[in-house]
Amino acid sequence: MELNYKNMLKALALVEDEKNISEEVILDALKEAMAKAYKKNAELQDIDVVAEINEKKKTIDLYQNYTVVASDDDVEDDELEIGLAEAKEYDANAEVGGIIRRPVEMTEMSRAAVSIAKNVLRQKIREAEKVSVYNEYIDKKDDMVLGEVESVKDKFVLVNLGKATALMPRSAQIPNERLREGQQIRVGIEEVNK
Numbered sequence: 001m002e003l004n005y006k007n008m009l010k011a012l013a014l015v016e017d018e019k020n021i022s023e024e025v026i027l028d029a030l031k032e033a034m035a036k037a038y039k040k041n042a043e044l045q046d047i048d049v050v051a052e053i054n055e056k057k058k059t060i061d062l063y064q065n066y067t068v069v070a071s072d073d074d075v076e077d078d079e080l081e082i083g084l085a086e087a088k089e090y091d092a093n094a095e096v097g098g099i100i101r102r103p104v105e106m107t108e109m110s111r112a113a114v115s116i117a118k119n120v121l122r123q124k125i126r127e128a129e130k131v132s133v134y135n136e137y138i139d140k141k142d143d144m145v146l147g148e149v150e151s152v153k154d155k156f157v158l159v160n161l162g163k164a165t166a167l168m169p170r171s172a173q174i175p176n177e178r179l180r181e182g183q184q185i186r187v188g189i190e191e192v193n194k
Helices: 005-019 023-042 084-090 111-138
Strands: 048-054 059-069 081-083 099-104 144-152 156-160 165-169 184-188
Touching: 005 023, 005 111, 023 048, 023 059, 023 111, 059 084, 081 084, 084 099
Parallel strands: 059 081
Antiparallel strands: 048 059, 059 099, 144 156, 144 184, 156 165
């Protein structure tokens, strides 16, 4: 599948910098999104599809994995299995019981496939961002940090720490202190949860 590789690299760099997520995690998310989009586009949810980024050709290549069976007569599902003779056309070392990869093409995507790809990318980036923020703040446990009061409630105060929001219960506040939204305060990080 053809990509505008320069734009993709720019977008990856922006996400990498802004969200503090490694390029490897983003590329893995992109590969998973493309594989799921192919499955949805082909309307075959049981197939085993993998995507690989070919930096030399500047493409995302899709491959469908098949289990090799002895002959075409033994093939029960032609989307999952392939006869040994045909498998040898793709891989001369193919053996019965092994797995071979056959390149597949996705020239266009349905709306549903695009939606799935977009959702998978968002979910994977969101998960990686949560891990990144957790790793950043777990190192600051028991430290004092500067935050801004975001919201004052009866039983707690929400404090914006930049990349995360902290919940400060009434019992952790200084007695008789009146906090207001937008106020800068120093808080101690006692606990970090994912």
